[in-house]
Amino acid sequence: MAQLSDDCFAFGGPMLSVDEAVGIITSKVIAVSETERVALAEADGRILARDIAAPLPLPPFTNSAVDGYAVPGSGLPHDKERAFPVSGRVQAGAAAQAVQAGHAVRIFTGAPMPEGADTVFMQEDVRLDDKGHVVLPAGLKPGANVRPAGEDIPKGHVALKAGQRLRPQDIALAAAFGLTELDVVRRLRIAVFSTGDELASPGDPRAAAQLFDSNRFMLMAMLKRLGCEVSDLGILRDAREPLAKALKQVAHRHDLILTTGGVSTGEEDHVKAGVESVGSLVLWRMAIKPGRPVAMGIIGGTPFIGLPGNPVASFVTFVHVVRPTVLALSGAIAAPPVPIPVRAAFSYRKKSGRREYVRVTLRRGDDGAVEAVKFPREGAGLLSSLVDTDGLVELGESITKVEPGDRVGFLGYANLL
Numbered sequence: 001m002a003q004l005s006d007d008c009f010a011f012g013g014p015m016l017s018v019d020e021a022v023g024i025i026t027s028k029v030i031a032v033s034e035t036e037r038v039a040l041a042e043a044d045g046r047i048l049a050r051d052i053a054a055p056l057p058l059p060p061f062t063n064s065a066v067d068g069y070a071v072p073g074s075g076l077p078h079d080k081e082r083a084f085p086v087s088g089r090v091q092a093g094a095a096a097q098a099v100q101a102g103h104a105v106r107i108f109t110g111a112p113m114p115e116g117a118d119t120v121f122m123q124e125d126v127r128l129d130d131k132g133h134v135v136l137p138a139g140l141k142p143g144a145n146v147r148p149a150g151e152d153i154p155k156g157h158v159a160l161k162a163g164q165r166l167r168p169q170d171i172a173l174a175a176a177f178g179l180t181e182l183d184v185v186r187r188l189r190i191a192v193f194s195t196g197d198e199l200a201s202p203g204d205p206r207a208a209a210q211l212f213d214s215n216r217f218m219l220m221a222m223l224k225r226l227g228c229e230v231s232d233l234g235i236l237r238d239a240r241e242p243l244a245k246a247l248k249q250v251a252h253r254h255d256l257i258l259t260t261g262g263v264s265t266g267e268e269d270h271v272k273a274g275v276e277s278v279g280s281l282v283l284w285r286m287a288i289k290p291g292r293p294v295a296m297g298i299i300g301g302t303p304f305i306g307l308p309g310n311p312v313a314s315f316v317t318f319v320h321v322v323r324p325t326v327l328a329l330s331g332a333i334a335a336p337p338v339p340i341p342v343r344a345a346f347s348y349r350k351k352s353g354r355r356e357y358v359r360v361t362l363r364r365g366d367d368g369a370v371e372a373v374k375f376p377r378e379g380a381g382l383l384s385s386l387v388d389t390d391g392l393v394e395l396g397e398s399i400t401k402v403e404p405g406d407r408v409g410f411l412g413y414a415n416l417l
């Protein structure tokens with residue numbers, strides 16, 4: 001397990017921008033180095049451990065892109081149609097043949113181009129005359145309707161890069177190379193705790209002044225989407241000693257320890273003191289709304305992140321702090337998600353110098369353009385505001401107001417997880 005120095009998350013400033021926070025994370029976190037080999041069918045979502053250079057060109061051989069007739073390019077009709085005797089037939093999977101000058105070969109999509117032929121006429125564009133010859137129209141360019149070997153990917157090209165989070169299309173490419181297994185970074189092991197006396201686990205009795213713990217399940221689901229193995233460690237009560245002990249106990253078995261709640265500076269917020277008694281901790285005040293301080297620390301060399309308890313703050317800080325940490329720990333190539341421009345159907349005021357996220361639903365305006373409609377309420381505790389919306393509008397640090405009709409950047413939830 002990678003060991004981090006105690007002060008690696010410390011920084012000087014009073015307030016951290018989102019970009020600064022992500023910058024610190026990505027520069028300090030040490031990626032796990034263990035890899036494992038998985039079958040292609042199990043590789044979706046995993047992080048590729050090594051570059052893959054094409055062991056063969058794609059397509060592997062020059063072939064026809066259509067059903068039709070293959071002819072040598074030298075004899076193509078220029079100004080008027082011309083009849084060609086048909087000598088031979090080659091279908092997908094059959095061995096390539098040769099074509100004589102002045103002749104055509106019947107060919108099908110994916111079949112190897114006959115030696116000597118370099119152009120294919122689509123069957124829809126030709127007719128057969130009464131001698132059984134194929135009549136080809138004038139004007140087709142040499143090389144038309146042919147897929148040359150290697151036009152997609154030449155042999156030796158690094159087609160998949162280490163750090164790629166594998167998607168179905170990446171797996172398709174590995175399969176096209178004939179690979180059966182891929183070396184991927186081993187799954188990260190992440191410990192997840194909730195904190196708070198007011199929390200009850202779903203399934204347990206709930207006292208009148210308790211609510212069911214929802215964040216832990218949200219965070220575990222988000223981590224699983226990132227390909228992590230999650231240890232569900234339940235709820236820690238608001239007491240420093242047992243909290244500290246529990247965190248210390250799991251540190252050596254995990255790549256990251258994650259908690260939610262208890263990171264404010266109230267008397268009943270015990271995470272800070274708890275972590276400090278077994279490791280080191282800094283509170284990151286991030287210039288982000290919703291959000292509150294995020295606790296960053298090290299326990300026994302293992303990174304620790306304490307997220308705020310309010311569900312929406314927990315969600316947003318997960319996206320901006322935990323997600324980049326998880327990606328960095330797994331050595332993933334991590335470009336921040338790019339907001340898509342949409343039209344605001346709301347007005348909004350904000351402070352400059354802080355990044356804000358507005359929960360929105362998308363709809364089509366009267367002119368067909370995509371509009372973002374703001375969720376009517378703003379509380380950071382409103383789970384419905386995450387459930388009933390499609391994503392977040394990102395308002396950068398320099399923006400102070402939004403008016404209906406303005407262009408704003410939208411991040412769909414699917415792109416954030």
Ligand code: AMP
Pocket residue numbers: 194195196198199212213214215216260261262263264308309310311381
């Ligand atoms: P805290 O950050 O501990 O001060 O909690 C802030 C608010 O979030 C309080 O109203 C908590 O009850 C609520 N909260 C904390 N943890 C959770 C959780 N795991 N699930 C749902 N709500 C929570």
Ligand code: MG
Pocket residue numbers: 195196197261262268269309
């Ligand atoms: Mg609490």
